[in-house]
Amino acid sequence: MTQIDPTSESQPVVTAASGLKRNSFWPRLWRSKVATISAIIFLVVVIAAITAPWLSPADPSAIKIIQRLKPPGFTNSAGTTFWLGTDALGRDVLSRVIFGARVSLIVGLSAVVISGTIGVLVGLLSGFFGGLVDDIFMRICDIQLSFPTILLALTIMAVLGSGLDKLILVLGLTGWVQYGRIVRSQVLALKNDEFVLAARATGEQRWQIIFQHILPNVWSPVIVIASFTVASNIVAEASLSFLGVGVPPSVPSWGTMLADGRQYIGVADWLTAPAGVAISLTVLSINILGDWLRDYLDPRLKNLL
Amino acid sequence: MRYIIRRLLQSLIVVFGVSIVAFGMLFMTGDPTEVILGDATDRMTVSQIEEFRVKMGFDRPWYVQYASFVGNAVQGDFGYSFIRHQPAFEVITDKLPATIKLASVAFILSLVISIPLGVMSAIRPHRPLDNIATVVALAGQSIPSFWLGILLIMFFGVYLKWLPISGSGSWQHYVMPGITLAAFPIARNMRLTRSSMLDFMQKDFVRTARAKGISENRVVYAHVLRNSLMPIVTSIGLELGFLLGGSVITETIFGWPGVGREIVAAIGSKDFYVVQAGVIMLALIFAGVNLLIDLTYSLIDPRIRFGA
Numbered sequence: 001m002t003q004i005d006p007t008s009e010s011q012p013v014v015t016a017a018s019g020l021k022r023n024s025f026w027p028r029l030w031r032s033k034v035a036t037i038s039a040i041i042f043l044v045v046v047i048a049a050i051t052a053p054w055l056s057p058a059d060p061s062a063i064k065i066i067q068r069l070k071p072p073g074f075t076n077s078a079g080t081t082f083w084l085g086t087d088a089l090g091r092d093v094l095s096r097v098i099f100g101a102r103v104s105l106i107v108g109l110s111a112v113v114i115s116g117t118i119g120v121l122v123g124l125l126s127g128f129f130g131g132l133v134d135d136i137f138m139r140i141c142d143i144q145l146s147f148p149t150i151l152l153a154l155t156i157m158a159v160l161g162s163g164l165d166k167l168i169l170v171l172g173l174t175g176w177v178q179y180g181r182i183v184r185s186q187v188l189a190l191k192n193d194e195f196v197l198a199a200r201a202t203g204e205q206r207w208q209i210i211f212q213h214i215l216p217n218v219w220s221p222v223i224v225i226a227s228f229t230v231a232s233n234i235v236a237e238a239s240l241s242f243l244g245v246g247v248p249p250s251v252p253s254w255g256t257m258l259a260d261g262r263q264y265i266g267v268a269d270w271l272t273a274p275a276g277v278a279i280s281l282t283v284l285s286i287n288i289l290g291d292w293l294r295d296y297l298d299p300r301l302k303n304l305l
Numbered sequence: 306m307r308y309i310i311r312r313l314l315q316s317l318i319v320v321f322g323v324s325i326v327a328f329g330m331l332f333m334t335g336d337p338t339e340v341i342l343g344d345a346t347d348r349m350t351v352s353q354i355e356e357f358r359v360k361m362g363f364d365r366p367w368y369v370q371y372a373s374f375v376g377n378a379v380q381g382d383f384g385y386s387f388i389r390h391q392p393a394f395e396v397i398t399d400k401l402p403a404t405i406k407l408a409s410v411a412f413i414l415s416l417v418i419s420i421p422l423g424v425m426s427a428i429r430p431h432r433p434l435d436n437i438a439t440v441v442a443l444a445g446q447s448i449p450s451f452w453l454g455i456l457l458i459m460f461f462g463v464y465l466k467w468l469p470i471s472g473s474g475s476w477q478h479y480v481m482p483g484i485t486l487a488a489f490p491i492a493r494n495m496r497l498t499r500s501s502m503l504d505f506m507q508k509d510f511v512r513t514a515r516a517k518g519i520s521e522n523r524v525v526y527a528h529v530l531r532n533s534l535m536p537i538v539t540s541i542g543l544e545l546g547f548l549l550g551g552s553v554i555t556e557t558i559f560g561w562p563g564v565g566r567e568i569v570a571a572i573g574s575k576d577f578y579v580v581q582a583g584v585i586m587l588a589l590i591f592a593g594v595n596l597l598i599d600l601t602y603s604l605i606d607p608r609i610r611f612g613a
Contacts, residue, residue: 145546146323146591146592148550148551150553151588154569158577159330159331159333239451242451242554243553255451265458280447283449284443287446
């Protein structure tokens with residue numbers, strides 16, 4: 001995953017020209033083999049998540065102790081084959097991996113919407129108004145950055161208790177700083193540009209200037225950060241679930257599958273690989289797509305993101 | 306001087322923020338008594354719960370509680386762990402050395418491996434070695450540490466039996482947790498070194514150095530590399546945050562007796578004073594080291610001091 005350096009505030013990048021290239025999106029994506037493969041992998045994960053109830057061969061939560069810890073390829077007396085084996089409670093590993101995609105994507109995407117909205121708003125207001133508003137927002141950023149994110153999320157989840165909605169909220173509320181800082185630095189560069197001054201001169205309201213003139217020009221970095229954050233949210237969800245404070249144990253999640261499988265290393269090694277491969281491939285493909293998207297939207301962002 | 310004062314003030318605000326978050330933790334569900342007692346409330350009468358509330362001082366207004374929390378914390382009193390039968394602060398300070406040792410090993414590993422790899426990649430970009438290194442780096446950034454840890458345990462611990470799978474003591478115990486914790490920083494620093502070196506290779510002063518007839522080795526190591534290391538140096542503070550945060554997972558996987566594992570165990574046993582003390586301790590170390598790094602920069606680089 002490409003880590004975004006929140007300390008860098010130098011060289012704001014203005015991306016007015018990015019709209020011109022939009023027509024060449026698909027051809028350009030197609031030309032990059034790695035990006036195309038990543039896009040296909042990501043698409044497969046999305047489709048698996050959407051069609052999970054139809055795609056999975058078995059109920060991911062159906063417990064059958066009699067067929068516990070069976071190796072991949074095991075066929076039970078009813079003729080059902082468990083292609084990736086069964087876990088300690090006799091549940092079908094393949095079905096759990098497929099349903100796990102749901103949890104990962106729901107958490108990854110929903111949390112991005114929350115953190116993106118907060119971060120963009122904070123960045124816009126902070127950069128545009130400056131002064132006390134800016135000072136307060138930036139100090140809040142400092143405080144948040146002084147906590148390693150996973151630690152902050154872990155602490156809050158520990159008190160609130162596990163749950164999908166809580167997890168989304170916690171990741172959303174802890175992940176906005178990167179957006180805030182980048183958008184702020186962009187706004188600082190843009191707010192004295194001629195098109196903004198012209199809008200002011202014509203007597204437009206401040207909110208119109210912020211949302212109609214400045215906002216469209218800060219989308220590129222926001223989209224790029226969002227793509228990387230989907231990946232880091234998926235890892236965070238899995239990490240927290242692995243530690244037992246993410247989603248409840250009954251919900252099939254890649255993180256809980258790894259935590260369960262860990263207890264049977266040497267006994268049932270097939271338990272960890274499917275979830276591990278699924279997380280790694282998903283995160284890798286999103287990161288590669290994020291890299292590609294950054295270079296496509298604006299190569300100058302490379303120094304920032 | 307103004308920079309130093311400003312930076313110190315900033316750290317104070319951060320410490321204040323950390324204290325608010327750690328204190329607020331107990332109030333997130335509305336009632337700290339419930340958080341501390343957990344399921345035990347089911348077995349207690351209303352008057353017993355009320356007695357406990359008064360005993361712990363939870364009946365006082367929140368700002369009084371906050372003041373006494375800060376007052377106690379400054380003296381190293383974070384409450385008493387009923388599980389460990391020990392003050393929470395001691396529980397954490399006992400485990401701190403192990404965490405710092407592991408984080409240091411991971412930190413050194415990350416630099417020793419990533420920088421030479423980054424340099425090798427940048428010297429011959431888009432050649433096989435560079436391509437392999439780039440793929441490995443991307444994979445390193447994408448494999449979550451808990452799965453990497455499990456894979457290492459499976460291969461080197463269970464199958465090959467080369468390394469101990471948990472605990473601490475000998476140097477062998479450091480190998481797998483160290484690599485697990487360092488994997489992400491290694492990948493990230495490698496990519497940073499590579500891209501930063503490629504950037505600097507294009508600069509005028511490098512062309513000048515070459516034009517002067519300086520040997521290629523000297524150009525690469527004395528001119529390009531020295532300048533390229535700046536982004537890595539500036540991200541050390543962030544990396545530390547990652548190592549401290551990552552310790553929670555790595556220590557849990559490998560049964561490493563550090564603060565991270567203690568926090569996770571304390572969460573499991575609802576031992577919230579220990580969680581609070583652990584979180585505060587890690588956040589303060591993080592803030593303190595970042596302050597030190599920034600102040601050192603300001604001494605080295607006058608541009609920072611004068612706000613350029």
